[in-house]
Amino acid sequence: MRAILLSLLLLGTWTGQAPGLDWSRYGSDPGTLSPPLAFHRLAVTTTDSTKVAAWFVPAQDSADTAGSGRYPGVVVLPREGETLSDRLPLIAALSRRGFAVLAFDHRGQGASEPFRTDPRALVHPEYRIDASSALDVLWRRPEVDTVRVGVIGESRGAVLALALAGRRPEVRAVVAVGAPRDWKTYLESLEKMTPDQEYFVPGGWERRDDPDRVIRRFNGAILFVTGNMDTETPAWMARELYEKYPRPKELWIVEDAGHSGDRAPERLLGEAYYGRVAAFLRRELDKKPHRGWPYG
Secondary structure (H helix, E strand, C coil): CCCCCCCCEEEEEEECCCCCCCHHHCCCCCHHHHCCCCCEEEEEEEECCEEEEEEEECCCCCCCCCCCCCCCEEECCCCCCCCHHHHHHHHHHHHHHCCCEEEEECCCCCCCCCCCCCCEECCCHHHHHHHHHHHHHHHHHHCCEEEEEEEEEEEEHHHHHHHHHHCCCCCCEEEEEECCCCCHHHHHHHHCCCCCCCCCCCCCCCCCCCCHCCCCCCCEEEEEEEEECCCCCCCCHHHHHHHHHCEEEEEEEEECCCCHHHCCHHHHHCCHHHHHHHHHHHHHHHCCCCCCCCCC
C-alpha cells in the first residue's frame, strides 16, 4: 500500500513564505537563473507533523517555460550539509531535460522546521519520513506522470534514496551517487579517515534500509555512480552493489573523481554528468513497469 498522501501548502510561484519557514536563507533559487525557471515553494507537512521546505520545478520546454502535460518526475534528496540552493544546478539541469523535479531540505536544514540533530549520527531515521513525504507530494502533482518516477541521492542521501525505493514501489529508477555499501562499512571507512571523530548509527534506523539489503527487494533500475579516487565510499562499494543487484542496472566509475567538493562527479563533469544521469532516467522510466507493478 502506498503511504497516505500528505497535506501540502502551495505558496505560489517565485515569491511567498510558509509559516515557520525562513525562505530568506536561500541566496538563489530557480527564479534567479538566466533564463529563470518557473517553480513553486512548498511546505510539506510530514506524517509526524513536521514542515519541510521544498521546491517543485515543472519540466521546461525548449523555450525554458513550464511545459504542459504530464512529465516524468524525480525526487532529489539532499546530501549531508546541503540545502536547496546547493542542488540548484542539478535541479535546473533535470527540469530543462524534461523532468518535473521535487527537491527538499530535511528537517533542521535550510528553511525547514528546526530539528535537533547530532553531528555524530550518520543518519537520522526521521529523514526517511521527509523523503517519503516528498514523494507523496510529487505523486500528487498534475504535471507528473506517476508511472515514471525516479529518485536521486548522493553520499548519505544515496542511502536514503535507496531506502525510499525499497519501501515505495512507486519509485522505478534510482541514481545512487557515492553510496556506501551499508552503514557498518561506511562507519569503518570514516573511522580510518578521521580516527579522532566519533560516529554512530541511531537505533531507530532499520538494517533492511541499508543499500545491501534494499537491492534484494527493489524491482526497478539503479545507476550506481562513484569516483575512482573516492576514499570515503571507495568504488568497490558501488561495484559490489552493482554486481549483486539482479535487475536493470548501470555502473559508472568516474575517472579522477572523488566523493565531494570540487572532485565530486557532478562538479567534475558538469553537463556531461547531467546528460548521462538524465539519459539513464529517461531510458528506464520510459520502459513499461515490471510485471506485477501495483500502480499499472
